[in-house]
Amino acid sequence: MIMAGPANLLSRLNSGSGNGSSRREWLLGEAYVALHTLAGSWADVLDAKNLVLKPLKGAMTNHVYECHWPQEAPPHGGVRRVLVRIYGDGCDLFFRREDEICTFERMSQLGQGPRLLARFSNGRVEEFLNARTLAAADLRNVTISSRIAMKLREFHNLDMRWPQAPKLWDRIQFWVNKALEICPSSWHEEFQLDNIKKELTQIQAWFSKFKGIVGFCHNDLQYGNIMMNETTEDVTIIDYEYASYNPIAFDIANHFCEMTADYHSETPHKLDNSKYPDYQERFQFIEAYMMSSSALSISTLRVEELLEEVESYSLMSHLHWALWGILSATFSDIDFDYLEYARQRFQSYFNVKSSLIQIDGCT
Structure with missing residues (x-):
């Protein structure tokens, strides 16, 4: 689904009601700002606000989305993709988020896994790996x-x-x-x-x-x-x-x-x-x-x-x-x-x- 801005992002991706949905909408608004800022630094993305956000199935701790920008300039020749992770509620019962971020960053130093591209209050943007x-x-x-x-x-x-x-x-x-x-x-x-x-x-x-x-x-x-x-x-x-x-x-x-x-x-x-x-x-x-x-x-x-x-x-x-x-x-x-x-x-x-x-x- 193509999202042209924060309002459209929130209304179309999260149509549910209740505190959980409202909170996730607010966090997705933060994610949009992080994605806009990130893409604004890439010369091959023509319109940083014109992004596609797709929910991915199978995650049971966080809400995970694939994001890409469909309008790009040469010579990139491909589609810029990133992964957006919205942290699930109550995760502090299971692990310390700062410990997990430290692990993520250390993994990147060791050449393991995706790179960390951006962070916001309760989520992050990661490199999208060229793998299935x-x-x-x-x-x-x-x-x-x-x-x-x-x-x-x-x-x-x-x-x-x-x-x-x-x-x-x-x-x-x-x-x-x-x-x-x-x-x-x-x-x-x-x-x-x-x-x-x-x-x-x-x-x-x-x-x-x-x-x-x-x-x-x-x-x-x-x-x-x-x-x-x-x-x-x-x-x-x-x-x-x-x-x-x-x-x-x-x-x-x-x-x-x-x-x-x-x-x-x-x-x-x-x-x-x-x-x-x-x-x-x-x-x-x-x-x-x-x-x-x-x-x-x-x-x-x-x-x-x-x-x-x-x-x-x-x-x-x-x-x-x-x-x-x-x-x-x-x-x-x-x-x-x-x-x-x-x-x-x-x-x-x-x-x-x-x-x-x-x-x-x-x-």
Whole structure:
């Protein structure tokens, strides 16, 4: 849809009512000013005010839009495109936005991901990468999966110049406490939040039997956060809201769990557990991951050791996103059934826990 100015931008893109919609309209007005200023510095854009803004599907934390300017002068020969990100409500429950911006800027310094082009009060403008966002089916392609594995190993080894203490357990503990504080009491009982709070220390102690190698983890490696250049086949990992140092096994486990989702389907909140990667797919991914940093062959034993750890950390992936789901259900205005998504992840958490560990006094 073509937008000729702020008033048209707001009226045509956001026709809904309510506080969430009104607030987003105000933020889009700020985005328009940032886009106008940015394009005004580009000689190849004839009219900085004549822009096209298109909502992109699949985002569940922010509102994301593609923007381009249709009238351009030679010699650019193409279309100027940028990505506009409006931060979702309540995100301070999940991460500190300034930390995420620091991550974004550090990634740019390291030659990873898109560049930051502009910022406004609750959003930013990013470089539009010359690559396609992966689809759910791409994760089952052996070649693409191996490229993702190699890129993830590179990601885990990035020097972020930060303290490298894992954030997983503190984050989950914080989210459990917030859920008990702000979620309806009926949810406390349904999702056994009190029991989960009590058993977290014991669960963490159980995980101490693993090597727990720590790296800089993405923590949200679903297909929509992976892009691939069709010409070079280079893979880029994007969107770093949840990124932090963590056990690498958690990051890989989370990626495997994400293979059960299709956020662009008619029912994006529903997971299909039959799509969880089988043993061969998981083995091949971890083998590619391990071999990407070594010229030597990797033994089957070493792959299986990491695979066992990864399978155990699927428990924490389910709990992580189950808590995220019920917290999001309390405030988000994004069209996604967070509560039903949370129910599925909680059920998977309880199923996996029963097969892995027994916590005395807890169901």
